[in-house]
Amino acid sequence: MAQKETGAAGVAALAEADAPVFETLVQMTLDTFERSGLDQETYLLARIAALVAMDASAPSYLLNIGTAAEAGVPLEKVQGTLVAIAPVVGSARVVSAARAIGEAFGIDISTEGE
Structure with a gap:
């Protein structure tokens, strides 16, 4: 074996x-x-929304947000997508996504008191 x-x-x-x-x-x-x-922007934003809904890992965000950035998708549209889906997927998924995105890009987004 x-x-x-x-x-x-x-x-x-x-x-x-x-x-x-x-x-x-x-x-x-x-x-x-x-x-x-x-169109490419809508496609990439939909993929990012799906990653949030699935509670995806940091490498998935790195790949998809990195691709969106290379395609010229403004960060504000990624943030807007997270805001738009929060009522559907829930705040816990959006917070988890924010942490995974921070981890993927080497950004410490931890809050005080944790």
């Missing part, structure tokens, strides 16, 4: 040994954008 690697070592092994996984993710993203019929 093969030994399983866990944690960061497992992710690194997957990245090195199985590049088709990541290539598939990139291709899925490209295909989805083309099929969505949305």
